[in-house]
Amino acid sequence: MHESRNDSVGFVTFSSTQPVNLPRISYKRARFPALVSNQRNVSRKPVVCTVQSVPSIYSTTDVRISKTSEWKALEEHAKNVILKTHLRDLVTDAKRSEKLWAEFDGCILDYSRQRVIPETMKLLFALAKRAQLEEKKEAMFRGDKINVTEDRSVLHTALRAPKGTQLYIDGMNVVDEVWQILEKIRTFSERVRNGQHVGVTGRPIKNFIAIGIGGSYLGPEFLHEALRTEKVASAAAGDRVLRFLSNVDPVDVKRATDKLNPEETLAIVVSKTFTTRETSINAKTIKDWLIYHLGDSAETIKKHMVACSTNLDKVVKFGIAPENMFPFWDWVGGRYSVCSAVGALPISLQYGFDVFERFLQGAHSMDAHFRYAPLEGNLPVLLGLLGVWNMSFLNYNARAIHPYSEALLRFPAHIQQLDMESNGKHVNIFGEAVDYPVGEIDFGEPGTNGQHSFFQLLHMGQVVPCDFIGFIESQNPVCEEGEPVSNHDELMANFFAQPDALAFGKTAEEVRQEGKSEWLTPHMVFTGNRPSSCLLMPVLDAYVTGQLLALYEHRTAVQGFLWEINSFDQFGVELGKVLANKVRKQLNESRYFNKEISGFNHSTTKLLNRYLEGSVGCAFEHVFHYEDE
């Protein structure tokens, strides 16, 4: 779907030298001038963000979400209706189940095993309206700077907008820029794949090492794994090898380079900031590895190293030629960056650009659905609302994703970062402590492996709402003679069985009827009443992978929008990084300049000294400077 809207920036800013901890009323008025003026008269010109700025969509919110009548109604409903009802009794109601079902573009969502009834959904839609979900969604799509703490737009949806879409931010059509870079990636990846771009010794490049961490790694890795066994993609990959180097643990270098011929290897340094320590060190190590094997020439780096980043200066300083940098933009958050050069380059090199483009198309299809479909049938909205319901009203503080597809083995890890880095917050967008539970612990494993691991707890221990993701067809259909069903049917039998086992459980009566002794009976009772959703999709190809990605990205945004938190910053990762800088400095000074460890608590000092006594550090002459700190 082509978009032609440009509503400009549309957020309220307030330039003030006032302290931020003013009493509630004056604080609100001071921060949100739109409250005391007519919202429609607020200037929509882009303005320089100063001390405090909150998107205009929040400025009309005079009551915090948890104090609204809609929130209270859900609390009452949870207490008086849902917590008194067992899923066993709900799931047997076919009419109810029929209503708790939604479909879009081949993707089926059955949420009849959630602890909801149609009335619950009505109340959740009312809450969504009160939280101005539609307006916030629209603000995100049109590029308002909804990431207020970093004064940035949140436009990962523009990364998969079709060519020709117009979306102007600060006078630039960002979709044109996106496509310029995609075309550059198409050209470069084709040159590498068809042997026009060869290594410094003239050998064709067929190995790729993507060096990056967090959002610059998890998305591309999940996508690579999803495609690795897919028919079209695996044929296009041929004997090419794509590996990831993320951990600063030197063991990861060994694993990433193991048995690769440097003459045939291209390293892709992926880092939005190009200052991340892990990535810088790994990039240096791989540079050394290439130079050691191929000679120390500018040509070696030119032929064997490229970068995806927003920081041209740092990339060039590192020694990568500017033409070998594939840029993206500050309005792409790291964990939302797989559709930018971050994913486009490694995936196009490995599988060809066309495969990556299909992935973008799938994501765009889900974007358009999220943007335009009514809340009641909107898959990401439904998932998001159920998340809010389970977390904030039923107090389930974890949730699990079980893809019944081995190819999605890294999907839970990607969604874990996406969601936990986004919604793991303790204050709302106004800087006030949230007074309701937000931000689930996300984890998961492909089925059926997970069943033989942590499902015991899911069935008999804590209640963890689950998402089961299954596919109608396998990427690799196999049938065994003498077996009653195909291997994929076997897998899917589990996909269909587990949600019911969780919902229904097994009563003491049922256990007794199986002839179990009285003392054993309580050990064999399943309480049931454990909520889950089922997503059923056609077959895991590039397009469907794109749909799935966007579905979960938007789920996270919906939850953040309802909870009134900023899902797009991640200051929580900073403190540990700063402390590591201090430790690094002391390790260096102690090891190479004999300085005593100081400035830490007793325990850390003791641990550091033990570590220094037992380890060797660098075996070569050490050159060191603190330039980046």
Ligand SMILES: O=P(O)(O)OC[C@H]1O[C@](O)(CO)[C@@H](O)[C@@H]1O
């Ligand atoms: O792409 P960069 O700048 O190297 O950052 C890597 C990752 O580090 C984080 O900032 C924190 O873990 C992530 O959000 C980000 O994706």
